[in-house]
Amino acid sequence: MCGIAGIFHLSTPKPVDPARVERMCDAIAHRGPDGKGVWTAPGVGLGHRRLSIIDLAGSPQPMASTDGRAMLVFNGEIYNYRELREELRKGGAMFHTDGDSEVILAAWQRWGVDCLSRLHGMFAFAIYDLGQRTLFLARDRLGVKPLFLAPLADGSVIFGSELKALTAHPLLRREADPLAVEDYLTWGYVPDSRSILKGVQKLPGGHYLLLRHDAPMPQSVQWWDVSFAERRKGSTADLEAELLHLLRQAVTSRMAADVPLGAFLSGGVDSSSVVALMAESSASPVKTCSIGFDVAALDETGYARQIADRYHTDHRSRTVSQNDFTAIDDLAAMFDEPFADASALPTWRVCQLARENVTVALSGDGADEALAGYRRHVFQRNEDRLRGLLPLGLRRPVFGALGAAYPKADWAPRALRAKSTFLSLAASSEEGYARSLSVTPPELRDRIYSPDFQRLRGDYRGEQPLEELMRRAPARSGLDRAQYADLKFWLPGDILTKVDRASMAVSLEAREPLLDHRLIEFAASLPEPLRTQAGQGKWLMKRTMRRYLPDDILYRPKQGFVTPIAEWFRGPLAAEARAIGEGAALARTGWFESGAVAEIAAAHIAGRVDNSRLLWQLLMLDRSLGRLGVAG
Template sequence: MCGIAGIFNISGMPIDQRILCAMSDALVHRGPDDSGYHIDNGLGLAHRRLAIIDLAAGKQPIYNEFGTVCVVFNGEIYNFHKLRAELEGYGHRFSTSTDTEVIVHSWEQWGDECVQRFRGMFAFALWDSKSETLFLARDRLGIKPLYYGWLSPDVFAFASELKSLRKHPHFRSDISWPAVEDYFAYGFVPDPHSIYSQVRKLPPAHHLRISKSRADSQPVKYWDAQFGTCSAELNVASIAEELVDRLREAVSSHLVSDVPLGAFLSGGVDSSAVVALMAELHDAKPTTCSISFGTPEFNEAQYAEEVANRYKTIHHVRQVEPEDLSLLDRLASIFDEPFADSSAIPTFRLCEITRQWVTVALSGDGGDENFAGYRDHRLHRNKQRLRALMPKSFRRALFGNLARIYPPLYQAPSYLRARTTFQTLALDEVESFARGRMIASPEVRSQLFTTSFKSELQGYDATEVMRRHAIDAPVRDPLSLAQYLDMKVYLPSDILTKVDRTSMANSLEVRVPLLDHEFVEWTAQLPSHLKLRNGVPKFILKKAFESRLSNTTLYRPKKGFSIPLANWLRGPLKQRLLDCVDSPHILESRIFNHGSLKRFTTEHINGYRDHGPLLWALMMFDGFLRAHNS
């Protein structure tokens, strides 16, 4: 994998090579093998390379045969052999065996529409010197990141990570208040916002064209997943067989590499399915890597070992202990903006151990979004069925009143804590789903923030993130809407961000065959009853792999890839939490109501309520502020 960065001075002012080099050097972890630059008439491109394909001739930037088009590219184009043959038929001449060179010739042949031809994960910047046009594009699912912004009226810059943009002298570190609201709602900053007002994220499946004559261009969407248009009754056995064939083809396309390749193996159905197909496709034994936990209720290492033994993989395991907290101070520098998914710690450790053995790893990410694997998907469908039974006004009044009179019962068993269920049933479909995805409800955030900060928000609420995507969602039923919203928000801004940053911090490339866009398009068309049936999530995926994986692997309750966060904050992280609440960076930010922070912390430490996700988010925000102000 690689890192890219660039500067476009639309006034034509010459590029300061020292600035461009500093932006590139900030990305050395993404590409430790080589660096390359292109400077031309107010335009500067930089590339850091992690060599994967055509190790000898793959240095970037890469040009067309006339030197008029060049590209810096982060990712993999899996269908580049087919595209190359097609382009050669049109008369294009190639000088390397890389997938990168396909991009420049595709631009010459098809212009903006070239992105429709690419099958893979990518973020790239292409310069066409004839038209003096800079073209940026990001893959359909958001596997690879791309930040951009106008650092002054005449200076446009972009990079794979924020730390690169911070090296430009025109960068301003003004914090985006809506991004803070989003962060304390979801635990991450969803695109198109970044934590900085001056910088945005190019959304997945979008491209952006900037030229000296048109500096006001906006991102253009070029793809979307169309959900559930198939309503015919389908044969389960034949669909399961086709699923395996399609996933096998996706996995096969992701195995192209000139360096050692392996896989993450959690022991869950998604990664196990990928490993099973790798073993079928590979003559050599696959290398697999797992993380185990000292806390039994979070540990799935024995299930990963079962799959590894079944397919005779070369298996490596590392245990993460409660005392393994040395990464906390690094997280801010790894992510550049606040990021509160605590599974970033085991994910980093997984990438760290995997990089000892291979340079490329396949993962099982995307299975939950494709096949309705999250608990929230089932809950959302069931709640929406109940909403549909009664008029909106009656439902709001009934469940709103029940929520007000029902006691909180924070320490009672989950089946008795119905207050939250009543609250969400009183809401509309989108707001209800958004709340289910939040680490802190609007009521908690209202207590968390100061009056002055809330006034800065000018009425903005993080629910708008979901509403924006739901307006034109190409879905037909509540389950598909839940999948679609996760595919647009949670997947790119949390799951894929976590994997990209932690893998790149270890100079490891991670590929996600379950997010091959052709496979995603096919799964999206499957009816919802094949994804969630009789309370079984990922029904058709599990059915498809019954001959390849044990029932224990397929049908045991989902654990997820998490850490014992609540206990950590009451134990080894207790003092750090208390110090965070009184941190000068937190106090001086004027964002937080200090009394509320004290109360949330006391309630959590004493076991009265579980504020773990919110308090972890606060600690990660404090780490960001310390790095931000340094």
Template sequence: MCGIAGILDVNGSAPPIEAVLHEMNQIQFHRGPDEGSIFIDEKIGLAHRRLSIIDISTGQQPLINDQRTAAIIFNGEVYNYRSLREELIELGFTFHTHSDTEVILQAYCAWGEKSVERLRGMFAFAIWDFEKQTLFIARDRLGIKPLYYAMLENGQLIWGSELKVLEKHPELRRDMDKLAVEDYFAFGYIPEPRTIYSQVKKLEPGYTLTIRVGDKAPQLRQYWQASFADTLNQSEESIQEELIHRLKEAVDLRLIAEVPLGAFLSGGVDSSAIVAMMAEIQKDRAVNTCSIGFDVKNFNETEFAELVVDRYKTDHQVEVVSANDFDLIDKLSALYDEPYADSSAIPTYRVCELARKRVTVCLSGDGGDEVFAGYRRHKWHMLEDRVRSMVPKGIRQPVFNFLGDYYPKLDWAPKFLRAKSTFQALQRDALAAYLHTMSFVPDARRQKLFSDAFKQELGGYHALEVFKRHANDFDGDDALSLIQFLDMKTYLPGDILTKVDRASMAHSLEVRVPLIDHEFLQWSNKIPSKYKLEGANGKAIFKRSLESRLPHDVLYRDKMGFGVPLGNWFRGPLKDKLRQRVLHGKMIDSGIFDGNELKSMVEGHINGTQNNDQMLWALMMFESFLQRTQ
């Protein structure tokens, strides 16, 4: 696991400057504290920071082949590199290292750009082809590893593993992408390919970028897409059996390392499943596990983690942290570079900090909710979809529109009385309803939140366009699979994987995610939806397949999540800071927000008549970004 950076002089007028490349590389020192190197040729500059995991003695980068026809910088792990290496040796290629990096480079020399389709793992890499004067960049299929790039006005293409890498280039413009602001307050993050800066893009998961010296712009190609077109036609029992076999294989592939290795164990189904598979595979030694506990019972899952620890006799480490762990706010802003509003980044940062005390590689259960339909919003969306299908559109829209407008917003009331959001969802079509369900700041509230001038700058753009674009690529035929697909294209890379990458790399920790191994995921997508979500029971077949391996209380307890008590923070220890940072200074000066609505959101939450915890966190993190960059 590493950090990469580079500069390409595309039009021959701005060769790379070593000092600039060095600064770009050093700002990501945390991603690879073991080694750092730079290679500069006439038109290309390649930089790499290394966290040594495999082939510690000879895996240095940038790596150039013997013929000096190609060079590579690489971030990630390719788990099938040994079998590819044997295949390449049979084709006549020779190797000087035992690293997956050299395998990727030689695979490119053998099979060209199609080589990326042979790789199984998590990766972002750049290959410079000296002969063709061409740069080839690729990102893994699900977006586990990040890649940012920008085409500068001086004719340089720059790229790196984090946005802060590109910020170190003096020619980068930092004008804000207004559409990204709308996306951010809708989703809580900025979905690919946008970033907060107009000039910078994220390379989307499953895409490659190619640019030849003299080209005016890079060429983007999609080499992989999650598919729901096929359905398994076999018994549930045989599906369960194959599920465990395939999951164990995905876990086993990720146990390759020359450094200490362990697993996160939250006490939830997904992380517990990974630990169970690890324990069955490595019978000769205990699995290293770690958990974070909180000093508030409603946020503490350690008792469930202990059930798994007891069953598999893991070498467990647990630390209890304060639920009022809000000192990380500004550190998180710097860590994520652009606005990012998932507050579970705080405990994620802490559990990575804990894990790094004993291991360098950790396996995680991330992705299980996307693959097996485990989010509460999946259940609610399908219930709403059933109602929508029973009520004709001509009746549904006016009736639920009326109820959505006039039913009071009872944030303070018991959950069964809070029907306003449901009525608002029922008046929409499926895509708009799902966005409404998962929005940080719902559509109607965003209309009030943004100033009239800013809404004019948006030019009618709406975050729903993100879903519409991806829905056009969906090849399945049922409503549940569609929202799983949307999660895989947006929430998984934009929120979950971004959170884990930045939090783990801040501590120089590599995290591997077996549940979104692309072969396991693609097979899992073929499982009929009826086996994934059964009434209110999400991940149904996944849980049943694990019944002989995990305690019942772990499998079938209510989903807790990895949250923090935002509502209490903003009514208690953070209320003065909230007022100071959201209602004054750069937030008002930005021209983006309506000051009266900001005050209504803040004061309504503090006095208890509204529950705006997520929205206020999104505003706090946006203000932190403005403070850091403006």
């Protein structure tokens, strides 16, 4: 796991200053504290920061191919590199290292862009081919590893693993994109379709770019997609056996490392499944770690301990205080772009705990998206059945009126919180799912935006890209389309961004076995009843893991990392809440009505409504804009 950065001239191949590339790499030194390197040639410069995981001393980067005709910088892991190396060797390739980087170079020289479909793993890399005078940028199928890029006024394109690598370049403009602010307020993160800075792009997961000297900036090309259009046939027992095989294969392939390896263990189904399968194939106790809160209702460490005892793991846990909000500025620095998933804080803390003993940690991320594990998936399937019975022309006025009249009862039991359900049923399947997934609904965003910002935003709404993604999905049903959107939009924008930044901030490699693409493709083909059944998500996975996990782990309500931000904004952060609308960076933008923000804060502090997620969004936006020095 590493950090990469570089400069490529699309126009005349001008000399590249190595010191400029080095500064870009130094900005992401936390991603690779074990080594660094820079290589330049006319019109191109590649930089690398290394976190040594495999072939600790033998694979420095930038790396040249055996014949010296290609140069590579690479962030990630290729889990099938040994098999590929043997195949390439039989075809005449020569290797001088024992790592996966040299295999990528040989695969590029043998197969060109088609090498991507042969790589199993997580990666973002750049290859400069001296013979073809091209720069090949590629990102893994699901976007586990990030890659930012931006064309500059001097005719160059810069790229890097994090936005801070790009902001280290003096020619990058720091002007905020108002549409990215709308996206951020909608989702709590800036999705891969946009960046907080105008002109900066993110190469989407499953895409590549092939840049040439003396040629214009091309569009990215999609090289992988997941289809929900087919349905797997077979008995439940056969599909269960196939799923178990894929789970074992995914976990064991990610246990290869030349450094200490462990796992995150929350006590939920996914991380517990990963730990169980690790223990099954490990000769020594698995190193596990978990984070809890000093608020009993939010603490899951007891469930984690139950699994640790069951599999005799070498387990460590740590309690995070309610007063851990002092890390707000650290989070803003870590993510660069505004990022308001409050579970980033405990994720960072568990990464810090893991890094004390291991360099690689396996996580349970991805199963909810692939196997329909969220409550919203169950709701989507049920709501679509009702949508199929009543035409939109009838649903929109009836349920729209009910949704408008029903109070927002955050304090009530879940069964009585019908407002969002009514509003969802009043909309199309895509609109309803976007509402269920979004953080701040459009009517609340409109309430806090200033007239000037509303003019900048125009007709654009943050929900539109997700709705369009669902409409174009290779899918059969509303549930299919919802899961497709999760995998292509929510997962890389929120979950994978959170884990990447939090782990790399402490120089820890996080691996996601449940995002093995073979497992994802299998899950997408499952009949709907094997995904959701009797109000339960991940039905087949839970059935498959019964031999490993007890029912109180498999069937307890999903919780995940929950941060007590609602209590913070009514207690130690109450003054921050009152001042958010007049925060230095936010006030300079003129984007928000400070009076409306103050009313929202006052209502939350008084306990009349839970506005903590919006307040957290605005607080993190203020901190991020301040750190980036962004002009509104």
